[in-house]
Amino acid sequence: MKRIVFAASVSAMAVTVSVGAAEARDQIRIVGSSTVFPYTQAVAEEFGNITDFAAPVTESTGTGGGMQIFCGGVGVDHPDITGASRAMKQSEYELCVQNGVDSITEVQIGSDGLSIAHSVDGPEMDLTKAQIFQALAAEVEVDGKVVPNPYTRWNEIDPSLPDAEITVFGPPPTSGTRDAFVELVMIEGCAAFPAIQALEASRKEEVCQRMRTDGPFIEAGENDNLIVQRLQADHNALGIFGYSFLYENQDTLKAVAVEGVKPTPETIADESYTVARPLFFYVKNVHRGVIPGLQEFVEEYVSEEAMGPGGYLEERGLIPLDDQRREEVRKAAIEGKNFTRFTQ
Structure with a gap:
């Protein structure tokens, strides 16, 4: 009734x-x-x-x-x-x-904890925001100069990271998840690079916020379930989406730690996971x-x-x-x- x-x-x-x-x-x-x-x-x-x-x-x-x-x-x-x-x-x-x-x-x-995740069969990963910026920004700092992003493999950014191609599925510019990712990860990661921080304000904003379009970052549309499906098919790929999609697919996906912390209900609630919104x-x-x-x-x-x-x-x-x-x-x-x- x-x-x-x-x-x-x-x-x-x-x-x-x-x-x-x-x-x-x-x-x-x-x-x-x-x-x-x-x-x-x-x-x-x-x-x-x-x-x-x-x-x-x-x-x-x-x-x-x-x-x-x-x-x-x-x-x-x-x-x-x-x-x-x-x-x-x-x-x-x-x-x-x-x-x-x-x-x-x-x-x-x-x-919600904005999550970076990949297949449970993929390697364990712990990324800093600076490393994520280096992987996904259109331009990065190399040897004190701001240049088009040359990185195609994770271990080129840091030898301790996996020897695997950088492939990250993420949201399009119309997505609030994209806005949050830029604010909470890209801009904060960008702050680690003095040559970028020394740029004129509008140029610095552009460099800190613009995602690369040469292949490693792939806009996957507004359907986060499609990202989940792609991660299940490619064990080296990462995906960016809300915590609920990770939560609902824990049998096939696992979180990447950001600054040493993985998203969980506890770490999101107490804000120790710093990619929460x-x-x-x-x-x-x-x-x-x-x-x-x-x-x-x-x-x-x-x-x-x-x-x-x-x-x-x-x-x-x-x-x-x-x-x-x-x-x-x-x-x-x-x-x-x-x-x-x-x-x-």
Whole structure:
């Protein structure tokens, strides 16, 4: 027997989508991050099972792509929620406002360890951020000069690393995972090289952030499951994706340590694994009370049964927020607190 989720009231909500138009869509539509997608899909399936509402339609478009679609406008032709593996950028918020999406709630669902992994049959690896930068940057420092990346094998960077070709499958520029990887790994790794740090600011930014395009780094699209499949087929290749994909494939994949630490729920939560990032979804508040089940879906997503310790999202690899932060997020999500980071 299905239970009915009763929605809390959302104060001061200006609903501008007509009821007649809403009747054209009786399912919640969700886009966004491939990293957040498995969690959203799990909540959507649970929501469809425990309520009388239709299960939401979820689509993995990448964080950047999801923001573009989400911010495209209001009404049934536009999605209600977008998932994100990074926070919304100011330019994205401005696009939303420009298109009438001016009441948005930001919901942090938990934390994720951005993982570098490979086949369980591959060699054990422990990489510094500087070594990862040397492997994947378009330009690197060699003998005090900034040059096109000459490295094709790991042991050319450091003799202690495997004598194997550098092959790394990673996310495209539209992905929040790519943004996070550049910020948490590439830029930090770049800081180890004095000739690069001595460059003029805009040139330094370019060198620190630009990924190589000559073969060793391969953009694998927004479907992280395809990266997993490629790693299972090539034991020397590495892949970059969210922790949930490593967690779900522990029988065939293992983590590469970064700065001596592998991603685990414990190391991500205590931040000893330094490639961790928050995960979010964003709600178009004007659609609450108009798109059937949207308010109730948000309540299910932020429930203890979903995002709390021992919840069904933790079982899929999500690292829960601490008790106080989780309660703050839950209250803001249910009440439809307006996103104000760029308006204060």
